[in-house]
Amino acid sequence: MIPPPPPATKEALRYKHALYAGWESLKERPLSTKTAQEVCSVLQARPALIRSTPGTYIGDPATGKRHYTPPEGKEIIENHLANLEKFLYPAKESPYDPLTIMAATHYQFEAIHPFYDGNGRTGRILNILLLIQSELITFPVLYLSSYIVENKARYYQLLREVTTQGNWEEWLLFIVEGVEKTATSTLAMINKLRDIQSTMEADIRAAGITPAKELTDLLFSSPYLRIRDVEEAGLVKRQQASHWLNSLVQQGILLDHKVGREKFFINHAALNILTA
Numbered sequence: 001m002i003p004p005p006p007p008a009t010k011e012a013l014r015y016k017h018a019l020y021a022g023w024e025s026l027k028e029r030p031l032s033t034k035t036a037q038e039v040c041s042v043l044q045a046r047p048a049l050i051r052s053t054p055g056t057y058i059g060d061p062a063t064g065k066r067h068y069t070p071p072e073g074k075e076i077i078e079n080h081l082a083n084l085e086k087f088l089y090p091a092k093e094s095p096y097d098p099l100t101i102m103a104a105t106h107y108q109f110e111a112i113h114p115f116y117d118g119n120g121r122t123g124r125i126l127n128i129l130l131l132i133q134s135e136l137i138t139f140p141v142l143y144l145s146s147y148i149v150e151n152k153a154r155y156y157q158l159l160r161e162v163t164t165q166g167n168w169e170e171w172l173l174f175i176v177e178g179v180e181k182t183a184t185s186t187l188a189m190i191n192k193l194r195d196i197q198s199t200m201e202a203d204i205r206a207a208g209i210t211p212a213k214e215l216t217d218l219l220f221s222s223p224y225l226r227i228r229d230v231e232e233a234g235l236v237k238r239q240q241a242s243h244w245l246n247s248l249v250q251q252g253i254l255l256d257h258k259v260g261r262e263k264f265f266i267n268h269a270a271l272n273i274l275t276a
């Protein structure tokens, strides 16, 4: 038996599922209120309802100090969402740059704050989905959330300044700078992964394992593998897969790690880059 994952791991997994559910939905229909609701429901593992009772606010629950109180009343919230949808659709004919649309949408979504909880995380997933929809990225790889979390105080301050002073310019610049910084660091990460991938492929080939390329690709499709993953990928039978992975551990290319009765083979070089 594998022990249940800790809460932070569960949270990360739900985030991933929500992002992928949103990404899938873009193949069916353009980004809409429904997408937000779907994403938020997966995030929380229960249906996300539009707020219908008052009392939600952004502030300090300890002191009761409110920084922002979102609109109240289900119908009012739904009208705001409908307006936001009109602004978004059809994005291709919009006079605005996709990054401007993303920045404006993010503020609007957070200000409407349609759900009881999960609005921040849902809004950050919508950012990525908008970049995919406007074809600026093909895969959901631009992890803008880390920039937002690292600059949380400024992010909160600027959200507030848009509300109180209409300070759209600073807000827009903040988001655009986040896209630049995240894109640069993501690209550096991808290049590092590619470098160690080709080194590892050469090492695996030198160890006499064929097909070296397919096994390396598999080792980079996820930073950890079980014997049965190699078998299920159709590379070799179980016994040979076990022999391969254990010999790569002996050579220091992989690390092994036992969880319950499962043995995981960890591509620690890749994992270090991904978690740096």
Ligand SMILES: Nc1ncnc2c1ncn2[C@@H]1O[C@H](COP(=O)(O)OP(=O)(O)O)[C@@H](O)[C@H]1O
Binding pocket: 058, 067, 068, 110, 111, 115, 116, 117, 118, 119, 120, 121, 122, 123, 156, 159, 160, 163
């Ligand atoms: N002044 C503000 N105006 C509008 N939205 C805000 C403001 N301050 C914070 N927020 C947004 O509210 C989010 C928190 O709302 P919440 O529903 O609890 O989301 P989550 O549970 O995902 O953190 C923050 O992450 C931020 O995006």
Ligand SMILES: [Mg+2]
Binding pocket: 117, 118, 119
């Ligand atoms: Mg919350």
